Amino acid sequence: MVIAGARALAQWVLTRTGGAPADTTAADDSAAPEAGGKPADTSASTTNPYAARDEKFLKTVTWMVAALAGVASVMVAGSQLSSIGALALEEDRGRLAAAAISVTVAVALVILAIGLLTWVQMPDYTNVGRLVKAHEKTAGGRSTLLTRTVTSDPTLHRGATDLGGLLDRWNASATAYELARAQVHEAALAVTRAETEAAKARAETTLADALKRQEAWEAQYGYYHRGVWATSQLNSHIRTKRKSQLVSVVVPLAAAVAALSFVVFAWASNPPTDEPDSADALPPTPVAAVLVLTDDDDVWQSRLGESCAGTARTTEGIPVIAVAESDAGVDVVTVPTPECPEPRQVVIAADEGTVTRAEDALD
Numbered sequence: 001m002v003i004a005g006a007r008a009l010a011q012w013v014l015t016r017t018g019g020a021p022a023d024t025t026a027a028d029d030s031a032a033p034e035a036g037g038k039p040a041d042t043s044a045s046t047t048n049p050y051a052a053r054d055e056k057f058l059k060t061v062t063w064m065v066a067a068l069a070g071v072a073s074v075m076v077a078g079s080q081l082s083s084i085g086a087l088a089l090e091e092d093r094g095r096l097a098a099a100a101i102s103v104t105v106a107v108a109l110v111i112l113a114i115g116l117l118t119w120v121q122m123p124d125y126t127n128v129g130r131l132v133k134a135h136e137k138t139a140g141g142r143s144t145l146l147t148r149t150v151t152s153d154p155t156l157h158r159g160a161t162d163l164g165g166l167l168d169r170w171n172a173s174a175t176a177y178e179l180a181r182a183q184v185h186e187a188a189l190a191v192t193r194a195e196t197e198a199a200k201a202r203a204e205t206t207l208a209d210a211l212k213r214q215e216a217w218e219a220q221y222g223y224y225h226r227g228v229w230a231t232s233q234l235n236s237h238i239r240t241k242r243k244s245q246l247v248s249v250v251v252p253l254a255a256a257v258a259a260l261s262f263v264v265f266a267w268a269s270n271p272p273t274d275e276p277d278s279a280d281a282l283p284p285t286p287v288a289a290v291l292v293l294t295d296d297d298d299v300w301q302s303r304l305g306e307s308c309a310g311t312a313r314t315t316e317g318i319p320v321i322a323v324a325e326s327d328a329g330v331d332v333v334t335v336p337t338p339e340c341p342e343p344r345q346v347v348i349a350a351d352e353g354t355v356t357r358a359e360d361a362l363d
Helices: 006-017 051-078 081-086 093-121 128-139 145-152 163-193 197-268 299-304 306-312 358-362
Strands: 287-293 318-326 329-334 345-348 353-357
Touching (some): 093 197, 128 197, 145 163, 145 197, 287 329, 299 306
Antiparallel strands (some): 287 353, 329 345
């Protein structure tokens, strides 16, 4: 364990040095404060040197969120969800299955993308436990970017060679500082309990020495604490960068698969309609055709004339000119013949008769 036995180490340091911390040098501090010097500020700087780069990563992700949201809105609007109701279970089972699977995949990937984008936006904080785990990975043969960086940067390891040494010294100085505070408390109690002037003078001398040791260990603790704080900020930066890189790859891939799923859904929910054969379809311009009535209603005697209606019910039919076609049927004008002496214009519905081009009727 990296910090195991730190209390024993601190007690040993106090015994060997008479209570004062050893001198330590670093690249950004010429030397650790001497015993009896002014206590250093043990609170680490709140300025994060990696904040600007982290902000760039997060801004990139924010723009990605906006872009994907716009694309998703367009795709959902154009997917025609209402058209799936026109599918029949018996006739369109394949399309219904494809639509169900594709929309499920698309929704799942959208949720995944939202989750990843939310995850990367969450602030990342590094505590000492994460630093200890990083060192233990390196001790187990798995080198990490954090431990390699700390080992190569004296301003981070503070003369302790590597991350493990930094944590050991930080923990030992923290323990020694707490022990020194306890000694100050005991010495102060001894002063208040002294019964004679001589005993009080000795207790005050002991208290003064304890205060010096406390100040020295406070400075030593602050010295290593700044190294640990800087290392924590570096680790948070590394984690933010890796999360942003992961999201920058996974989210576009998920969006692409989701888009493909929406395309499959649109195809599955919109089966092709049965179009009439182009050879049988009537052109929009008037054309010679043949009318064969299939309706026996007497109304056709008044519409076409008795002899004309009778001939139209035969297999040969009567010659007509097809002038238009609509949902109501085909609009035709009869061609004058002995059976149909007068031209008549009528609309032939699909259940009333058939109208085919003259050349097709001859075939």
